[in-house]
Amino acid sequence: MISAFTGTDVRAAEQPLLDPRSDGGAVLMQRAAHGLAAAIVSELRARGQRFAGSGVTVLAGKGNNGGDGLFAASFLARRGMRTTAVLTAGSAHTEALAAFTAAGGRVLILDSGSNAGSNAGNAEELAVLCAGDDVVIDAVLGTGARGGLRGAAAELVAALQELRPRLVVACDVPSGVDADTGEVHWPVLDAQLTVTFGGIKAGLLADPGEGCAGRVQLVPIGIESLLPAPVLRRFSTADLAALLPSPGRRAHKYSRGVLGVVAGSEKYAGAAVLSVHAAVVSGAGMVRYLGPAAVARQVLARTPEALWEGAGAEGANGSGGAWPGRVQAWLVGPGLDGAGQLENARDALAAALDGGQPAVVDAGALELLPDRCPPHWILTPHAGELSALLGRSEMPVTREDVESRPLHFVRLAAEHTGATVLLKGATTLVASPSGAVFSQSEGCPWMATAGSGDVLAGILGALLAQCAGPGMDDDGAFAALGVAPEDRWAALGAVAVSLHGLAGSAASGVSRARFDAGAGGGPVTALGIADAVSGVWAQIVADRL
Numbered sequence: 001m002i003s004a005f006t007g008t009d010v011r012a013a014e015q016p017l018l019d020p021r022s023d024g025g026a027v028l029m030q031r032a033a034h035g036l037a038a039a040i041v042s043e044l045r046a047r048g049q050r051f052a053g054s055g056v057t058v059l060a061g062k063g064n065n066g067g068d069g070l071f072a073a074s075f076l077a078r079r080g081m082r083t084t085a086v087l088t089a090g091s092a093h094t095e096a097l098a099a100f101t102a103a104g105g106r107v108l109i110l111d112s113g114s115n116a117g118s119n120a121g122n123a124e125e126l127a128v129l130c131a132g133d134d135v136v137i138d139a140v141l142g143t144g145a146r147g148g149l150r151g152a153a154a155e156l157v158a159a160l161q162e163l164r165p166r167l168v169v170a171c172d173v174p175s176g177v178d179a180d181t182g183e184v185h186w187p188v189l190d191a192q193l194t195v196t197f198g199g200i201k202a203g204l205l206a207d208p209g210e211g212c213a214g215r216v217q218l219v220p221i222g223i224e225s226l227l228p229a230p231v232l233r234r235f236s237t238a239d240l241a242a243l244l245p246s247p248g249r250r251a252h253k254y255s256r257g258v259l260g261v262v263a264g265s266e267k268y269a270g271a272a273v274l275s276v277h278a279a280v281v282s283g284a285g286m287v288r289y290l291g292p293a294a295v296a297r298q299v300l301a302r303t304p305e306a307l308w309e310g311a312g313a314e315g316a317n318g319s320g321g322a323w324p325g326r327v328q329a330w331l332v333g334p335g336l337d338g339a340g341q342l343e344n345a346r347d348a349l350a351a352a353l354d355g356g357q358p359a360v361v362d363a364g365a366l367e368l369l370p371d372r373c374p375p376h377w378i379l380t381p382h383a384g385e386l387s388a389l390l391g392r393s394e395m396p397v398t399r400e401d402v403e404s405r406p407l408h409f410v411r412l413a414a415e416h417t418g419a420t421v422l423l424k425g426a427t428t429l430v431a432s433p434s435g436a437v438f439s440q441s442e443g444c445p446w447m448a449t450a451g452s453g454d455v456l457a458g459i460l461g462a463l464l465a466q467c468a469g470p471g472m473d474d475d476g477a478f479a480a481l482g483v484a485p486e487d488r489w490a491a492l493g494a495v496a497v498s499l500h501g502l503a504g505s506a507a508s509g510v511s512r513a514r515f516d517a518g519a520g521g522g523p524v525t526a527l528g529i530a531d532a533v534s535g536v537w538a539q540i541v542a543d544r545l
């Protein structure tokens with residue numbers, strides 16, 4: 001499991017080691033700078049590029065982040081790279097700058113109007129110069145930043161971003177990304193690699209910050225045992241292998257977990273087809289579908305394993321009031337339309353509340369929530385739906401607000417509703433009402449396609465049914481990973497998101513990491529994602545052996 005911390009927590013962990021008598025701060029900086037230089041050498045090697053003779057420019061701010069960058073560049077200079085430093089604030093960390101010049105580095109100063117010396121250049125000129133180099137190290141702002149880049153430094157970065165430099169390596173965080181929250185103060189130079197020190201910063205695992213960071217590499221600097229509990233966690237595929245439910249030898253379809261689904265309508269029949277199919281292929285022992293006869297026919301044509309329980313409240317066949325048999329969990333909401341399905345959704349939520357059953361509450365059913373929900377209800381909004389949800393609670397929030405601060409708003413929604421909230425996006429965040437948050441981003445952008453969310457809802461519903469089923473009440477795997485009992489629902493949400501992302505990437509033929517590195521992949525359909533689930537699941541579990 002990957003753990004992430006706020007920049008504030010990492011700085012606090014460093015404090016006991018910053019004893020001036022032992023020069024602890026300098027030791028930490030040396031470790032950070034060595035790690036950064038080594039990561040750059042490895043990255044160039046992986047790209048098949050020689051580093052001796054190639055050029056690196058470090059954009060260095062006046063704080064310790066700039067100090068890390070300058071020391072790293074001095075190590076690279078000693079290994080034969082041509083090195084240039086652009087001082088974005090006119091001054092720099094004294095010892096690091098001295099080491100850099102002693103190693104033969106060239107120093108240029110960003111002209112902010114008052115530094116028009118012979119080694120000064122304006123933003124446009126220096127951007128062109130930087131873009132010609134093989135590597136740009138972004139070491140302007142780190143965890144000590146207040147807000148984003150300003151003035152000439154902002155102009156330089158904006159101009160450089162336009163020129164699309166070959167390889168940008170961010171020092172600790174891309175400058176302008178809030179290390180605590182992932183909020184971004186534009187302009188930011190997109191990095192292909194972020195080398196971060198002591199602990200992964202939460203802002204690197206939450207959008208929009210994650211979208212600027214590229215691959216994230218952690219360099220330990222000796223403070224790790226002093227860090228508090230993480231504020232954000234991410235499961236790896238190995239964790240998934242331990243967390244995915246597996247049936248016991250005596251399992252039968254009822255003990256495996258039965259999911260009740262209220263989804264789809266004559267207008268949006270596909271939502272029912274997709275969510276039921278995804279639930280069946282994701283291991284539910286049985287799926288009971290409640291909805292109009294015409295939709296049920298389409299559901300069963302695709303997934304004959306499902307059971308139609310009748311049309312419910314407004315039975316097209318006159319069976320009004322028909323009610324499904326026993327279920328362990330509910331999935332309510334995808335593709336609802338019309339009074340009958342809305343009534344079924346209300347009834348299902350009421351039954352889940354009475355029965356204490358977990359539920360996935362998606363799309364249209366988000367408008368039917370009571371004021372307080374139980375933590376084992378998982379709401380699955382996208383940014384627009386989350387803003388509407390908060391708006392109904394007299395918190396006027398726009399979709400853009402949610403997209404710019406998803407970590408903040410997903411936590412707020414969980415705290416406010418009492419439910420677990422899964423906010424869908426390129427990086428999906430799942431917040432427990434306890435405040436714990438999980439973040440997953442295995443999916444590739446091809447998965448942004450109609451019906452993809454219905455498939456996720458089906459996968460999650462199936463996992464809830466299996467984990468709430470009578471034969472599946474073992475919390476051991478979660479406990480072994482340090483997940484508190486109250487955060488188990490959020491963790492299950494994260495498992496579903498990860499499985500969905502891996503299945504989509506498999507269907508597309510490209511992993512998220514390879515997509516970000518420029519590999520294309522191909523289009524996927526929502527059904528294609530669902531069809532990839534069982535193969536991906538089997539592969540994950542096989543890798544455990």
Ligand SMILES: NC(=O)C1=CN([C@@H]2O[C@H](COP(=O)(O)OP(=O)(O)OC[C@H]3O[C@@H](n4cnc5c(N)ncnc54)[C@H](OP(=O)(O)O)[C@@H]3O)[C@@H](O)[C@H]2O)[C@@H](O)CC1
Pocket residue numbers: 011014018025028029030032061062063064065066068140141142143144145146147148149150171172173197221
């Ligand atoms: N602590 C340690 O031992 C270790 C720390 N390490 C490294 O230190 C980094 C943190 O360093 P840091 O605290 O010096 O802050 P940093 O991020 O370099 O920048 C802040 C500087 O810029 C200024 N400034 C602020 N906002 C600004 C803005 N918007 N636009 C322009 N300027 C702005 C502010 O000055 P001020 O304006 O307050 O005078 C301040 O001088 C951390 O990310 C990691 O890389 C590692 O080496 C491991 C050991």
Ligand SMILES: [K+]
Pocket residue numbers: 065138139140141142170171172173174175
């Ligand atoms: K930086």
